[in-house]
Amino acid sequence: MSDLRELYQTTILDHNKHPRNFGELPDANKKAHGDNPLCGDKITIFVDVDRDLVKAVRFHGSGCAISKASASMMTEQIEGKSLVEANELFLNFQEMVTSDPIQPVDTSGLGKLSVFAGVREFPMRIKCATLCWHTFKAAVNNQTETVKTEE
Ligand code: ZN
Numbered sequence: 001m002s003d004l005r006e007l008y009q010t011t012i013l014d015h016n017k018h019p020r021n022f023g024e025l026p027d028a029n030k031k032a033h034g035d036n037p038l039c040g041d042k043i044t045i046f047v048d049v050d051r052d053l054v055k056a057v058r059f060h061g062s063g064c065a066i067s068k069a070s071a072s073m074m075t076e077q078i079e080g081k082s083l084v085e086a087n088e089l090f091l092n093f094q095e096m097v098t099s100d101p102i103q104p105v106d107t108s109g110l111g112k113l114s115v116f117a118g119v120r121e122f123p124m125r126i127k128c129a130t131l132c133w134h135t136f137k138a139a140v141n142n143q144t145e146t147v148k149t150e151e
Contacts, residue, residue, distance in 0.1 A: 015073055021058050024046055024060055030047040031046050031047070031139055032139035034132065034135030034146065035146050037149070043061035049083065054079055054080065054086055070132050090133045093130070
């Protein structure tokens, strides 16, 4: 298990240090802001949606390593996918990180995103990991209000 943990940490730290798809997207036709006041994470997600396809996605903002790595990996996973597929991934991801930490984790269909299974043990961190997903969902649903993790 400790090897696996190390791999998780290495992946998350790598994405935090070198976030993929970081920056603005001038051609974006969808955009939303997200805010996780508990931790201080702020994010903007830019999406270029072509019919039902996520043609391109970028993110911008500042926050903790988990929130940044999660956004970085999310953009990698959903670019090129259909909105339906992206939403399915979101639901699987959400289910994984909010599942009971003493139960075996179900990472089926999550691929690289399964590195976030570790946040199950840190309730404070769950919102850091899911902020980008909620913000992405808000963007594609044309929600103009800032997404807040506090509700
Ligand atoms: Zn955070």
